[in-house]
Amino acid sequence: MASTEAGASGPGGVGNLTTVRKRRDRMELGVAYGLILLALWTPRPWQTRISLVALAWVLLATWISFDGWRAMGLDGTGVRRSLWVVGAALLAAGAGAMVAARLQTLRAPANPGLFVGRYWGYMIWSLLQEFLLLDFFLPRLLRLLPGKKAAAMAATGIFAFAHLPNPILTVLTLLWGWAACRLFLRYGSLYTLAMAHAVLGMCLAVTIPGPVDHNLRVGLGYFTYREHNPPYRSQKDQTVSTQAWVITEAATRRLWRQARP
Numbered sequence: 001m002a003s004t005e006a007g008a009s010g011p012g013g014v015g016n017l018t019t020v021r022k023r024r025d026r027m028e029l030g031v032a033y034g035l036i037l038l039a040l041w042t043p044r045p046w047q048t049r050i051s052l053v054a055l056a057w058v059l060l061a062t063w064i065s066f067d068g069w070r071a072m073g074l075d076g077t078g079v080r081r082s083l084w085v086v087g088a089a090l091l092a093a094g095a096g097a098m099v100a101a102r103l104q105t106l107r108a109p110a111n112p113g114l115f116v117g118r119y120w121g122y123m124i125w126s127l128l129q130e131f132l133l134l135d136f137f138l139p140r141l142l143r144l145l146p147g148k149k150a151a152a153m154a155a156t157g158i159f160a161f162a163h164l165p166n167p168i169l170t171v172l173t174l175l176w177g178w179a180a181c182r183l184f185l186r187y188g189s190l191y192t193l194a195m196a197h198a199v200l201g202m203c204l205a206v207t208i209p210g211p212v213d214h215n216l217r218v219g220l221g222y223f224t225y226r227e228h229n230p231p232y233r234s235q236k237d238q239t240v241s242t243q244a245w246v247i248t249e250a251a252t253r254r255l256w257r258q259a260r261p
Helices: 002-009 013-040 046-064 083-103 112-144 148-161 167-187 190-207 210-216 235-241 249-259
Strands: none
Touching (some): 013 046, 112 148, 148 167, 167 210, 190 210
């Protein structure tokens, strides 16, 4: 044990530790993203099983490489300074709803209670997606790439690529992913970005017709979409649309079914 510590603190010791950390970062990134994409393009029931394996891997890697609550934006620091992001998302969602109402494409639940009942699960989904983007991929890319801008661009590309082949979501997640990374690096708050994500995602769900965006589905689900003319979007479709970034599908879907009126 003593010789190991001496070697780490001696000439080249810091460099060796950095090399080991970068090698581990590459492995953690590659395995996690590979499992996510595999789940995204795999039919059920294997999709759920692979998603659970991916979830276990992400949690294990996060625990091993834990950087601290503050570094992960989970201690509440920066929430007050970044609340304007949620306000901006609400304004954008309101404008989108007004446009959809004029175009007669607005399909929101009839009252706030129904709205919360239908989309509370997606709020959790949004937090988990932002966790993957900002607490799993971005920190590792910051250690692997030269500079914050390069890391943010890489994380944004990873985020958007996972939403193929849906053209609408790919473009929108490219824009949001970049904004989220830059805002996280500035304010260090995961919660406000998750709230803004939820607001914008729910706005898309109730304003864009299903045949246009395939009910926000991505991956294999985009090609297997069949229009069924629901009164408004079901949470099942929301689940399918975000499987690339939220990989706890099985347990959450059971809770959603119980919550349906």
